[in-house]
Amino acid sequence: MYTLNNLLNEKQYGFLPQRSTVDAAMAAKGFAQANLQQRNFVIMISLNVMGALDAARWPSILCNLRNLRCPRNLNNLTQNYFSDRVAIFHDNTFKVERKVSMGFPQGTCCGPGFWNILYNTVLNLEFSSHTKFIAFADVLVIPTQGKTPTEVEVYANSDLARTEKWANDNKLQFNESKSRVMLITRKRSNDVINP
Secondary structure, three states, X not given: OOOOOOOOOOOEXXXXXXXXXHHHHHHHHHHHHHXXXXXXXXXXXXXXXXXXXXXXXXXXXXXXXXXXXXXXXXHHHHHHHHOOEEEEEEOOOOEEEEEEOEOOOOOOOOHXXXXXXXXXXXXXXXXXXXXXXXXXXXXXXXXXXXXXXXXXXXXXXXXXXXXXXXXXXXXXXEOHHHOEEEEEOOOOOOOOOOO
């Protein structure tokens, strides 16, 4: 629905028809190649949202639906879907019931769509013109370019700070053990890179 109306950011490649990990990888590769041809430095950062579908908070999704001007009947249906939900575990001897206020059951049909609605907000933030964001499901790739190692580091850190604020605002965390940073450059004899 939202992709047809161009409401979801084009930088999201996950859980959408006709878009795949290959498309996301090619977008990152294209950014790097274009900048390496201009003799720029590129920092490629990959972040993984910890427990993405489990950690998606429903109030954030509902707020984003309002911001996307979701039709009232669909907004009401979503609010109803999110209300009075419980998770139940029981075996032969006992039963535990807990109220649920975030996340989606494994294999749910609507969970990926709701995740994209939540994730759309990070892709719509204002970042420097030196940075491109590429999202696939719960992975966020942030390629940044600059003329010098110091310049590219400054731009990358600035945009990472905005990304971290978004995560904090939405009560999400990035998984440090699955996150990576890589400097990409062409070797130049006249460049000195301080460690």
